Amino acid sequence: MSTNNENSIETSQPNETTGKSDKHKTKMQKLKSVVDASIAAADKEQGIIILMTGNGKGKSSSGFGSAARALGHGHKVGVVQFLKGEFTTGEFLFFSQQPNCEYHAIGDGFTWNTQDRDSDIATAKKAYAQTEKFLQDESVDLVVLDEITYMFKYDYLPIEPFLTALRQRPKMQTVIITGRGAKPELKEIADTVSVIDDVKHAFRAGIKARPGVDW
Amino acid sequence: MSTNNENSIETSQPNETTGKSDKHKTKMQKLKSVVDASIAAADKEQGIIILMTGNGKGKSSSGFGSAARALGHGHKVGVVQFLKGEFTTGEFLFFSQQPNCEYHAIGDGFTWNTQDRDSDIATAKKAYAQTEKFLQDESVDLVVLDEITYMFKYDYLPIEPFLTALRQRPKMQTVIITGRGAKPELKEIADTVSVIDDVKHAFRAGIKARPGVDW
Numbered sequence: 010m011s012t013n014n015e016n017s018i019e020t021s022q023p024n025e026t027t028g029k030s031d032k033h034k035t036k037m038q039k040l041k042s043v044v045d046a047s048i049a050a051a052d053k054e055q056g057i058i059i060l061m062t063g064n065g066k067g068k069s070s071s072g073f074g075s076a077a078r079a080l081g082h083g084h085k086v087g088v089v090q091f092l093k094g095e096f097t098t099g100e101f102l103f104f105s106q107q108p109n110c111e112y113h114a115i116g117d118g119f120t121w122n123t124q125d126r127d128s129d130i131a132t133a134k135k136a137y138a139q140t141e142k143f144l145q146d147e148s149v150d151l152v153v154l155d156e157i158t159y160m161f162k163y164d165y166l167p168i169e170p171f172l173t174a175l176r177q178r179p180k181m182q183t184v185i186i187t188g189r190g191a192k193p194e195l196k197e198i199a200d201t202v203s204v205i206d207d208v209k210h211a212f213r214a215g216i217k218a219r220p221g222v223d224w
Numbered sequence: 225m226s227t228n229n230e231n232s233i234e235t236s237q238p239n240e241t242t243g244k245s246d247k248h249k250t251k252m253q254k255l256k257s258v259v260d261a262s263i264a265a266a267d268k269e270q271g272i273i274i275l276m277t278g279n280g281k282g283k284s285s286s287g288f289g290s291a292a293r294a295l296g297h298g299h300k301v302g303v304v305q306f307l308k309g310e311f312t313t314g315e316f317l318f319f320s321q322q323p324n325c326e327y328h329a330i331g332d333g334f335t336w337n338t339q340d341r342d343s344d345i346a347t348a349k350k351a352y353a354q355t356e357k358f359l360q361d362e363s364v365d366l367v368v369l370d371e372i373t374y375m376f377k378y379d380y381l382p383i384e385p386f387l388t389a390l391r392q393r394p395k396m397q398t399v400i401i402t403g404r405g406a407k408p409e410l411k412e413i414a415d416t417v418s419v420i421d422d423v424k425h426a427f428r429a430g431i432k433a434r435p436g437v438d439w
Contacts (some may be wrong), residue, residue, distance in 0.1 A: 039311045053432045065418035066274065070289030071282035073317070075437065078285065079319030082436035096254045100289070102296050103296030110341065147250045150436060183437050200426035204281035210301055211272045211415035219269045221297035221365060222398050 056150075056183040057200040058175060062158065062191040065205035071171045072185045073100045078182075080109055084150035087143035089136055090114040092156040098224045112147075113139050135166035140174070147179040158188030158195065163208075168194055242337060270370040271365075272415040277373065277406040280420035287368045288315045292397075295324055296420055299365035303359035304351055305329040306403075307371040309399040313439045328354050328362075348380035355389070373403030373410065389405045 031119055059075070073112060076086045094117030095101055105112040119130035137160070143152045160166040175184060183194040186195060195203050218224070258433070274290070276283040291301045299360045303319060309332030310316055320327045333347035375381040390399060390413055401410060411417050433439070 014241065048314060052433050057431055057434075057437065059281065059426075059437075060234055063421070065420075067276055067282055067418045067420065069342050070293065071286040073289030073292050074285030074287065075289075077318045078314030078439070079287050079436040081314030081316065084436045093393065098291030099296030101296065103292045124325055181433070186321035197422070201281055204421045204423050205280075205281045205282065206278070206419045206421060209273075209411070209417040216415060217269050219272075219283040219398070221294040221299045222272065222274075224293070 015198045019032075023221045054181070056179070057184070057186045058198060059185040059189055059197055059203070060183050060187060060199035060200045061185065061203050061205065063203070063205035063207070064189060064198075066206035066210065067205045068187040069100075069155050070153055071203070072187045073104065075185055076104060076110065076151060076153050079151040080107055084109070085148055086151045086153065087110045087146070087149045088114075089143070089157070090116060090138050090155040090157065091133075091136055091160055092119075093224070094118075095172045099221055109145075115139075124184065130165050133160050135172070136160075137166055140171075144174045144178040144182070144184070147182070149182060152178075154180060154186050156188040157186055158191045161192050161195070162188075162190040168192060171191045172198055174221075227292045245263035247283075258394070269396070271394070271396050273413060274400045274412055274418070275406055275414035276400065276418050276420065277404060278418070278420035278422070279332045279404060281425065282420045283402040283404075284315075284370050287370055287402045288319065288419070290400055291319060291325065291368050294366040295322055296427065298326070300363055301325045301366045301368065301369045302361070302364045303327045303329075304355050304358070304372070305331060305370040306348075306351055306375055307331045307334075308439070314436055325357075330354075346379050348369040348375050351375075351378075352381055352386070355386075359389045359397070359399070360376045363396070364394075364397060367393075367397060367399045369399065369401050371403040372401055375427060376407050376410070377403075377405040383407060387413055 061071050076088065079086050084129075086109060087119070088110065090098075090113065091100070093101070093114050095105075095114045098114070101112060101114050104110050113136065115136040116133060118220070119129050121129070138151075140157070141153060145151050157171075160167045172194060172199075178184065186199065291303065294301050301319075301324060303325065305313075305316070305328065308316070308329050309327045310320075313329070313330075314433065316327060316329050321324050326352065330347060330351040333350070334344050354370070355367075355369060358364050372386075374388070378381045378413050387409060393399065400415065
């Protein structure tokens, strides 16, 4: 990757510049080998379905940490956030600015009014349409479906079409599903299931939720 | 925040530009009110200690999702990663490029050779020095100490100085500690403890770890 050119800056300048250039070269070589290995490995593997559920803190943040990880490897990420809206969370403010990340937060559309259920079902269906789009898009490496579990738990969406879409998705695509109250079918279809137990929670100790920490 | 200037582009151009400008203005106003609320709320609250432990997937990624969330709110984040090294993880590749995030991944320095324990203890101490620096820095809003639990579990570091540093940290600073085998003292001092249970794991089903998903 590097060439030994006698006129190059590495051989013609004294210590400090040489040291910095060598260090930078080494870093870039390392970066290249990581990316190459990433591409090579990816060709041999398959995407998985990860379910983050349970009552404890960490479900959504784990989905977003995984999104950051994927973006760091140059992957393309699609996010649909079912319960939260735009401009209300740090994750929206942060990820919606990232190249290679397409972010839809549709939570603002819900009324949660039992007398307005039709409107909420329509909102859920709109979000689901975007979900299916991602699940059919081979260019999307990672799909994060934050708090989609509630859509099935409260029967805003039927679960069978979703299971079918998951099964038929691009082979290399990974999907992360987060939220409490995951139906058994989701636990069944997932390759990895993490249940987060709420052993102790700051809220119960009287400490208020904080922006930047809790949303 | 916006002014009605008759010479401004909003009043002098036809529909499309006006629509786009209004939409942008609304977005910016929304953003401003979120940031203002964030600042106001932060003045009344306190930082917390969050421990993500257990055997299941999601501990580290939750720490990094929280980092993204904090960065989205314009907060400053300090990360010390104890087991992983530079240029080997998506999170390093991603977060080390973010303004407002200072990232130290020291895992490459470990030999894990029982006959080289002194060298490993020296590496651990170096990482701990950076940890203490963050914990004493009022400008750092969120400190993520990824997989620090092993330093105490394997006695590379004494735990008491760390507990003291946590207690004496800036009042508004939040700390996230991740890793398996967390000592009881860590569970005791944390405000929020999430234990992730490894109910099902893709590895056991024979699916290999993948870059962008698992690291």
